[in-house]
Amino acid sequence: MTSRGAAGGKVQGMDRQPGLSVRLKLTLSYAGFLMVAGTLLLAAVWLFLLRYVPDRATLTSEDASGLKGVFPIRSHLLNEFAPRAAVVMVILLVFGLVGGWLLAGRMLAPLTRITDATRLATHGSLAHRIRLPGRKDELRELADAFDGMLARLEAHVAEQQRFAANASHELRTPLATAQAVLDVARSDPSRDPAEVYARLHAINARAIDLTEALLLLSRAEQRSFTREPVDLSLLVEEAEETLLPLAEKRGVTVEDFEDFEDFEGEPATAHGSPALLLQMTTNLLHNAIVHNLPAGGTVHVSTAAGPEHVELTVENTGERLSPELLATLTEPFRRGTERLHDDHAGVGLGLAIVKAIVRVHDGTLTLAPRPAGGLRISVRLPVAPAPHPYDRAHTEQFRTATSE
Numbered sequence: 001m002t003s004r005g006a007a008g009g010k011v012q013g014m015d016r017q018p019g020l021s022v023r024l025k026l027t028l029s030y031a032g033f034l035m036v037a038g039t040l041l042l043a044a045v046w047l048f049l050l051r052y053v054p055d056r057a058t059l060t061s062e063d064a065s066g067l068k069g070v071f072p073i074r075s076h077l078l079n080e081f082a083p084r085a086a087v088v089m090v091i092l093l094v095f096g097l098v099g100g101w102l103l104a105g106r107m108l109a110p111l112t113r114i115t116d117a118t119r120l121a122t123h124g125s126l127a128h129r130i131r132l133p134g135r136k137d138e139l140r141e142l143a144d145a146f147d148g149m150l151a152r153l154e155a156h157v158a159e160q161q162r163f164a165a166n167a168s169h170e171l172r173t174p175l176a177t178a179q180a181v182l183d184v185a186r187s188d189p190s191r192d193p194a195e196v197y198a199r200l201h202a203i204n205a206r207a208i209d210l211t212e213a214l215l216l217l218s219r220a221e222q223r224s225f226t227r228e229p230v231d232l233s234l235l236v237e238e239a240e241e242t243l244l245p246l247a248e249k250r251g252v253t254v255e256d257f258e259d260f261e262d263f264e265g266e267p268a269t270a271h272g273s274p275a276l277l278l279q280m281t282t283n284l285l286h287n288a289i290v291h292n293l294p295a296g297g298t299v300h301v302s303t304a305a306g307p308e309h310v311e312l313t314v315e316n317t318g319e320r321l322s323p324e325l326l327a328t329l330t331e332p333f334r335r336g337t338e339r340l341h342d343d344h345a346g347v348g349l350g351l352a353i354v355k356a357i358v359r360v361h362d363g364t365l366t367l368a369p370r371p372a373g374g375l376r377i378s379v380r381l382p383v384a385p386a387p388h389p390y391d392r393a394h395t396e397q398f399r400t401a402t403s404e
Contacts, residue, residue, distance in 0.1 A: 022111075023104045030100030031093060038092040042085045049077060110139040114146060126154040163332045167214060174207040213349040216279065217332075220356040225273035229384040232268040232277065232312050233303045239282040240301070243289060252289050252297040252316075268303040268310035271384035272361040280357040281312065283350040284377055288316035292374070309363075309380045318374035326367055326375075330355040354379075 110132050120128045129150060132143035178200055185196045219225075240254060247254055270277060288299045300315045321329075332352040354377075358365045363381035370376055 023101070023108055026104035026107070027097060027100035030103065031096030034092050034096035034100075035089065038089055042088065046081065046085075049081070110143060114139075114143055117146065117150075121150060121153075126150055126157060159331075167332070171207070171210060174203045174210070178203045210349075213353065217349060217353050217356055220276055220353065220360055223360045225276060227271050227273065229269045230272055230274045230277050232270055232281065232310060232381075235274075235278045235281040236285075236301050236303060236312070238278065239285045242282065243285050246286070247289050247299070250289060250292065250297070251295045252292050252299060254285070254289070254299040254301065268305040268312065269384040270310050270361070270363075270381040272381065276357045277361070280354050280379070283354050284312070284314045284379070287350045288314050288375070288377075292316050292318045305383065308383055310383050312379045312381075313376065315370065315376045316374045317370070317372070320373045321369045321375060323369075326369055329367060329375075330365065 113130055113132060117128055117130045129147045130143040131147065132140050134140055181196060181199050181203070185191050185193075243254075285299065285301065289297075292299070297317045299317075300313075302313045304311045304313075330351045332349055355365055358379055358381070361381050363379060366378040366380075368376045368378075
C-alpha cells in the first residue's frame, strides 16, 4: 500500500504488477470462443459424415459404361477433410483476433473517456464532464453517475472554499476588534479599565460562540452519533422554554408559548441524535425570533407525524424575502437581515447547522417565503421504528414530567 497527501499529487492506492489490458483479454476471449465454436462445428460435421462413409472399400455392380463404382472409405475422407479443417481453424483464429480487437476497442471506448475524466479529476479539474452520447446502457449509466459525482464534488469544494474564506473573515473580525480595543486602551491610559474589560469580554464571548458553532457543524457532518427515537414535540417545548426570555425581550409572541400544556403539536418521533435535533430545533426558533418584525412579531411552531415521515414547521413574521436571498439563507455566515448586529444576532451559522443536521438525518429542509412577509421552514425526517411498549410508556412519563 502506498499513500501520499494531495500536495504530492498521489492518492491512496495499491501497488500492482503490470498485466494484460482489458482490451487484449477481451480479444483473446472472443478469439478463444470462436475457436471453440469452430471446433465443435467441425466435429459435428465430421461425425455426420462418418455415418455415411464405410471403414473399408466396397465394390458396386457394373454400370452401363462397364465400370465398377467404389465408395470412399474413412481414411480417404480424413485425408481430404483434415487439411481443409485446419485452414478453416486458422481463418477463424485470425478473424477472431482481428475482429475481437476491433470489437473490444469499440466497446471499451466509453471506458477510456471515463478513465481520462477520472485522471483529470484526480489532478483537480472538477469542471470536466464526460457527457457520453448514445442510448442508455451500463457504461453510459456509469458515465452519467460519474458526471453527477463530479458536479456534487465541484459544488462541495466551492462551498468549502467559501466556507473557509468566510470562517477566516468571521474569526478575524473579533481578533481585529480586540486588537483595536487594546491599542486604544494603550494610547489612552486614562480610559476606564472596566469599559475595556467589558468590551473584550463581549468580543471573546462572540469568538467562543463562533468556534463552538464551527465545531458543532463539523461534528454534525461526520455522522458520528447514535440514533434513537426522539419526539420532536418535546424538543420544541424545551427550546421554547429556553428562548422565552429572548422572545419577551424582543416583543415576539410564540403561539402556545406561555402555556406548554396547551401545545398543539402532535407527538412526532424521529430517529436520530437527541442533542443534534435539539440544536436544530433551537436554531430554528432562535432564527424565527431574531429575524422578525421590530415589534409585535409572531412565531408559529407545529409538529406532525405521518406513516413514513415526521415534520417540524416554524413560521415567523418579518420582512419580505426575495427568491435570491432565500436561496442563500442556509449557506454559512449568511443572515436574512444583514442589519442585525446586536448580542443575539448569531454568528451566521444557525441555518447552516440546521441544514447539516437535517442532511445527516436523511431528511429534507424546505424554506419558503410567506406572502405577508417572513419565512416558513419545514423539516421532514424519517419516522422512528415502532417503539417497544416499555419505551412508549417511558416516553409518556417523560412528557408528563416535562409538562409539569
